[in-house]
Structures are given as structure tokens and as C-alpha cells.
Amino acid sequence: MANRALTLFTINMSHYSEKIRWLLDYEEIPYQEIALTPALHTVPMWLKGRRAQTTVPLLQSGKTCIQDSPRIVNWLAGHHSPLDSMPSGKQQEILAIQQRFDAIGKPVARYLYLPGFAHDALIRTIWTQFAKPWERRFITLAYPLIKPAFRIKLRIYPRAVTQAEQLIDAEIRWLEQRLQQLEQGEQEKGQPKKGQKEKQGRQSKKCRYLVGDAFSFADIAAASILAPLACPREHPIYGEAEFRAKMAGPAQQWADSPALQWVRDIYAEHRGKVWAKLPAKAA
Numbered sequence: 001m002a003n004r005a006l007t008l009f010t011i012n013m014s015h016y017s018e019k020i021r022w023l024l025d026y027e028e029i030p031y032q033e034i035a036l037t038p039a040l041h042t043v044p045m046w047l048k049g050r051r052a053q054t055t056v057p058l059l060q061s062g063k064t065c066i067q068d069s070p071r072i073v074n075w076l077a078g079h080h081s082p083l084d085s086m087p088s089g090k091q092q093e094i095l096a097i098q099q100r101f102d103a104i105g106k107p108v109a110r111y112l113y114l115p116g117f118a119h120d121a122l123i124r125t126i127w128t129q130f131a132k133p134w135e136r137r138f139i140t141l142a143y144p145l146i147k148p149a150f151r152i153k154l155r156i157y158p159r160a161v162t163q164a165e166q167l168i169d170a171e172i173r174w175l176e177q178r179l180q181q182l183e184q185g186e187q188e189k190g191q192p193k194k195g196q197k198e199k200q201g202r203q204s205k206k207c208r209y210l211v212g213d214a215f216s217f218a219d220i221a222a223a224s225i226l227a228p229l230a231c232p233r234e235h236p237i238y239g240e241a242e243f244r245a246k247m248a249g250p251a252q253q254w255a256d257s258p259a260l261q262w263v264r265d266i267y268a269e270h271r272g273k274v275w276a277k278l279p280a281k282a283a
């Protein structure tokens with residue numbers, strides 16, 4: 001039932017948006033992306049979503065608007081089935097992994113904005129990447145008001161950031177354990193270890209996969225939410241040296257962890273080009 005043109009509304013820096021963008025790209029489902037300017041996204045998303053929420057991503061198909069990334073995933077699974085990345089029989093396990101990483105999405109944003117807000121020029125540059133001239137002027141003028149409002153909305157306070165750090169750390173440890181179990185399982189089965197020469201194919205064995213033996217949406221869901229911490233070079237924002245230094249700086253504590261290395265491997269192996277076609281500006 002893949003008949004209507006899809007429009008994906010995003011914010012350039014949003015990792016929940018990246019999750020849906022990656023899923024659409026991987027499944028080769030055609031869509032147009034519209035990148036909204038933060039703060040100016042609120043009214044259109046509130047009106048379109050009709051859920052009293054202002055969040056991106058939001059997917060539009062004709063008159064149908066679906067807001068909230070897990071709802072979008074469910075909608076895609078229903079309207080564009082079968083999804084290669086969501087094999088039947090594994091769906092529940094895959095969606096459970098999505099759920100656990102979604103739960104740290106806001107903590108990740110909170111954790112990055114605390115140091116990030118010490119660099120107003122960088123934040124304004126990122127926020128206005130796809131802004132029209134009037135939007136850029138608006139952000140420049142209103143930034144002194146938008147920044148504290150954003151700080152309150154996302155609870156960017158040292159105490160909340162410390163809690164965020166603990167939640168992120170727990171999830172990173174969970175991922176490490178999972179990767180370790182996968183490695184042990186492979187060794188027990190006598191399969192080649194990471195780094196050994198392996199047969200070529202769509203499913204490269206260089207990476208470990210969170211569900212089953214193949215790349216799935218579980219890997220997309222985990223890697224995209226952790227991407228702003230892992231800073232994979234394939235991502236046009238998280239991969240930039242300035243982002244890594246000024247926003248993801250404190251995430252250095254996990255930079256060499258097997259979990260964040262796994263995120264970078266998964267991006268290198270499976271992400272392909274982010275923004276093969278640049279998003280459009282909002283109408």
C-alpha cells in the first residue's frame with residue numbers, strides 16, 4: 001500500500017528524526033524531507049500532529065500525519081510491509097530495543113546541550129542550517145529568549161544532566177553486555193571472530209547485530225539515538241569536528257567504549273549517505 005508521497009518533517013540535529021530518516025533510506029521508501037528551524041517548528045508540528053505535542057519527526061502521507069517516532073515505525077510497518085529491517089517473528093524483540101533507546105533520547109539531548117549552550121554561535125549555526133532569511137533573522141533576534149525557554153523545556157540543569165548521564169551510562173553498559181553475549185555466542189558456534197576475513201555479502205560480519213544474525217531496525221534504533229554521542233563521521237552534523245569538541249566533548253568518557261565504537265561501525269557499514277538529497281526548507 002505504498003502509494004502516497006511521504007513527507008518527513010525533521011529538525012537537522014534531531015536523533016529521533018535520524019532514526020526515521022535512516023529507516024526510510026534503508027527500506028528505499030521514497031520521501032521528501034522538510035527540515036524545520038527549531039522554535040519555528042512548534043506551531044506547524046502542533047497543528048499537524050494534533051496530539052498537543054510539538055515534536056519532530058512527523059510523517060505526512062496525504063492528509064494523514066503521524067507524529068512520534070515509534071508510531072511512525074508502526075505505521076510504516078503496516079503501510080509499507082514487509083520491511084526488510086523488521087523480519088516477522090523478530091518484531092517484538094526489535095521494538096523492545098527501540099523502546100529502551102528511545103527512553104534515553106531526551107537525556108542524550110540534555111547531556112549535549114549543557115556544554116553546547118556555552119557555544120551560542122555554534123548552536124545558532126546548526127539551528128539555522130535550513131532557515132530562510134527571515135527565519136535566520138528571527139532566530140538571531142529571539143535567541144536570547146529562545147535559549148532560556150529551551151533550557152526549561154528540556155531541563156538543561158546540572159542536576160538533571162547528572163541524572164541523564166547515569167541513564168545513558170546504564171544503557172551503554174547494557175549495549176556492551178549485549179555485544180559481549182553476541183561475541184561469546186559466535187565463538188561458541190565456531191563462527192569467525194570480529195576482524196577475521198569473512199565472506200562478502202549484504203550482511204557484512206564486521207558488525208554485531210542486536211537481533212538475529214542480520215542488520216535490523218533494532219540496530220538503526222540503537223545507533224541513531226546514540227549517534228550524537230558516538231559522532232559517526234557519516235553524519236553531517238554529529239560527525240563534524242566542532243560538534244564533537246563543543247557539544248559531545250563530555251561524551252569523551254564513553255568515546256572508546258565498545259558500545260560507541262559499535263555505533264560508528266554500524267554507521268560505516270550500513271548508513272549510506274545521509275541527505276543524499278538535501279532536505280527542503282519549510283514552505
Ligand SMILES: N[C@@H](CCC(=O)N[C@@H](CS)C(=O)NCC(=O)O)C(=O)O
Pocket residue numbers: 011013014015016017042054055056057067068069070102105106109
Ligand atoms: N517521543 C518522540 C520524541 C521526539 C523528540 O523529543 N524530538 C525532539 C527533537 S530530537 C523535538 O522535537 N524537540 C522539540 C519539541 O519538543 O518541540 C519521538 O519518538 O518522536
